[in-house]
Amino acid sequence: MSATATMSPADILAAVTAFLFEEAALLDQRRWFDWLELFTPDGMYWAPLRPDQPDPINHVSLFYEDAMMREVRARRLEEKRAWSQQPQVHAARIVGNIRLGTATVPGETVVHSTFLMAESRLSLPQRLLSGFYTHRLLPRGDGFAIVEKRIDLIDSEEVHATLEAFL
Amino acid sequence: MTRQLPAIDTLVEPDRVHKSVYVDPGLFELEMDRIFGRAWxxxxxxxxxxxxxxxxxxxxxxxxxxxxxxxxxxxxxxxxxxxxxxxxxxxxxxxxxxxxxxxxxxxxxxxxxxxxxxxxxxxxxxxxxxxxxxxxxxxxxxxxxxxxRGFVFASLAEDGPSLEEFLGGIRLTLDNFCDRAPEGEVEVAGGVFRVWQRSNWKIFFENLNDTSHPMVTHESAVNAARAEYQHRGDGGQMPFQLHIIEGNGEPYDFWGALEMVAYDRGHSYMGAIFTPPTDPVSLGHQAALEAVHGPEKAHEILSVQRHNSIIYPSCAPHTSFQQLRVIRPIAVDRTLVEIYTFRLKGAPEDYFQRSITYANIVNSPSSNVMPDDIEVYARVQEGLATDGGDWVSLHREAGREQGDGNGRYTGGGLSELPMRNQFRAWAEYMGEEA
Missing domain, CATH: 2.102.10.10 (Rieske [2Fe-2S] iron-sulphur domain)
Structure with a gap:
């Protein structure tokens, strides 16, 4: 019996909202390794290239990362000679419109949200990234663990400058 | 008052080019007329x-x-x-x-x-x-x-060499691209990445056959991949994704052992010695080829090793991972690069899926490898705009290339032959008045 099974929808919504805000703060503070801990060992991080993309196997994705590839990214971002991180990229994001979705896997909680995030590096114009998060969560301890974080950028199919940090 | 453009024949020397070829908007406009208005x-x-x-x-x-x-x-x-x-x-x-x-x-x-x-x-x-x-x-x-063979080219010039004549020796890259398909045909599949570069288009072309940058530019990604492999700690074979990244950290000797091959009109490729594959995905592909052609012919097809071929000035096929990069100059300091993945008709699905994984690792805007490339290109663009010097060096192994008298030139794996070759073609296009 998962913890969420005994909670009211309002309590679940409050709990996932707190979780998403905490997650956003970790990313905005560049606390990559703390953020990695939020995932289950098999958890996936996926940003499809197309909104209607059926799978990440037969089509390229903006991000499609398991624990290993997420760790490579986190490590690279902190490497001394990551030239494109001189100076580092900084982001601030707002997560809103949080609502519970329908889980297809028993015990999971699905959360939909919308994000707006500004990214800044060098004296280049700030970049606005925006789209939709879909989190599949499992209860863990007092909170949750991420089974899958899916990001659908509204301009996923357009031309992009590099996307180095996690969305 | 219109500003005078520098004379073309003063910009390109056998072993160096003048910085204005990268930063002068007037020269960029002239490139649009004289290179992109003429070439295929x-x-x-x-x-x-x-x-x-x-x-x-x-x-x-x-x-x-x-x-x-x-x-x-x-x-x-x-x-x-x-x-x-x-x-x-x-x-x-x-x-x-x-x-x-x-x-x-x-x-x-x-x-x-x-x-x-x-x-x-x-x-x-x-x-x-x-x-x-x-x-x-x-x-x-x-x-x-x-x-x-399905690759469509166009020319804005009424007259000029035929496409086959234009391609010359680099045509074999397109042949081999298709011949690697058991059915002899390829198709675009799996989506396209499109990436901005804050730099002149020629900087990217030069980098496509630049073997002395990976271990320096990609140090961060190589270190991260190696650290991750050690952290995983099972000592077994390095996973494909890490291997692709880590390969950028090969020492100079590794790259020096490759062969650079250049052709007239700016085309070139990096050659490698064929090592028979041992991984199941490559073996499955090889078996599919052998089923159609027999082992001898399959080996002949697979032993053609052309990494990052350059079809100057618009695209770069990579036959080993079934992809084609398309380079579109947008402004003197802005370039659009599109990366297409291809399915080899008749090859096992996991072979195609591996080229998707490769593209995700190397060519995605989120690649851990590419951002440092794009960063150094932009730094070149900004550095060249300063008064810190007028020339860009192309001296590595200059004068050591061997020509066959028929428009084919070979040099060592670390040679800057491909860059000198590109600028020789550049000067020919640009020097010819309408």
């Missing part, structure tokens, strides 16, 4: 437009064109402009236009080969110089277009 430019692959009315947009220099499948079953490369008031006929990067191209402004209709079909309220044109059959009222076609 890659437009797209026929498999991107399988059905009548399917279209794919492309850029030839500053010209927006569209490749459309006509009801004659053939691809037609047209300027994306209505002959009536000038509106762009098609706005999406690709799609299906239906049976006719219909201008969204006043409803002129064209066949998919560009010919004018009908105009509304036609009586208004009676007793005028308008003529339905006059090509001036049809969508203009590019002066020349030609396909090679």
């Amino acid at each position: 430019i890659y437009v797209g692959h026929e498999s991107q437009i399988p059905n009548v009315g399917d279209y794919h947009q492309a850029l030839i220099g500053r010209e927006a064109v569209v490749m459309v499948r006509g009801d004659d079953g053939k691809p037609h490369v047209l300027f994306n402009r209505c002959p009536h008031k000038g509106a762009k006929l098609l706005a999406q990067p690709c799609g299906n236009a239906g049976r006719f191209l219909r201008c969204p402004f006043h409803g002129w209709n064209f066949r998919c080969d560009g010919r004018l079909l009908s105009v509304p309220a036609r009586e208004g044109y009676e007793d005028t110089r308008f003529d339905l059959r006059d090509p001036a009222f049809s969508v203009r076609r590019v002066p020349r277009q030609q396909s090679y």
Whole structure:
């Protein structure tokens, strides 16, 4: 019996909202390794290239990362000679419109949200990234663990400058 | 007052080029006329437009064109402009236009080969110089277009070498690209990455065959991949994803053992010695090839090792991972790069899926490898704009290349031969007045 099974929808919504805000703060503070801990060992991080993309196997994705590839990214971002991180990229994001979705896997909680995030590096114009998060969560301890974080950028199919940090 | 452009013959020397070729907007405009207005430019692959009315947009220099499948079953490369008031006929990067191209402004209709079909309220044109059959009222076609094994190229010049003559020795790269498919054909599949670079298009072309940058530029990604492998700690074979990244950290000797091969007109490739594969995905592909051709011919096909071929000045096929990078200059300091992945017809699905993984690792805007490339290109662009020096060095192994007297040149794996070769072609295109 998962913890969420005994909670009211309002309590679940409050709990996932707190979780998403905490997650956003970790990313905005560049606390990559703390953020990695939020995932289950098999958890996936996926940003499809197309909104209607059926799978990440037969089509390229903006991000499609398991624990290993997420760790490579986190490590690279902190490497001394990551030239494109001189100076580092900084982001601030707002997560809103949080609502519970329908889980297809028993015990999971699905959360939909919308994000707006500004990214800044060098004296280049700030970049606005925006789209939709879909989190599949499992209860863990007092909170949750991420089974899958899916990001659908509204301009996923357009031309992009590099996307180095996690969305 | 118009500013005088520097004389072309003062900009390119055998072992160095003047910085203005990267930073002068006037020279960029001249490149659009003299290089992109003359050379064969890659437009797209026929498999991107399988059905009548399917279209794919492309850029030839500053010209927006569209490749459309006509009801004659053939691809037609047209300027994306209505002959009536000038509106762009098609706005999406690709799609299906239906049976006719219909201008969204006043409803002129064209066949998919560009010919004018009908105009509304036609009586208004009676007793005028308008003529339905006059090509001036049809969508203009590019002066020349030609396909090679499904790869469609176009030229804005009425005259010039044929596509095959233009390709010369780099044609074998396209042959091998297709021959690696058990059915001898390839198709675009799996989506396209499109990435901005804040730098001149030539910087990227040079880097495609630059073997002395990976261990320096990609140090961060190589270190991260190695650290991750050690952290995983099982000592077994390095996972494919890490291997692809870590390969950038090979020492100079590794790259020096490769062979650089260049051809007239700016084309080149990095060659490698064929090592028979041992991994199950490659072996599955090899078995599929052998089932069609027998082991001898399959080996012959696979032993053609051409990494990052350059078809100057528009694209770069990579036969080992079935991808084609398309380079579109947008401004003197802005370049669009598109990365297409291909399926080898008749090859096992996991072979295609591996090229998707490869593209995700190497070519995605989120790649851990590419950002440091794009960063150093931008730093070159900014550095060259300073007064810190007028010349860019191309001296590595200069003068040591061997020519065969027939437009083919070979050099060591670390040679800057491909860059010198590109600028030799650049100077030839640019030096020739209209």
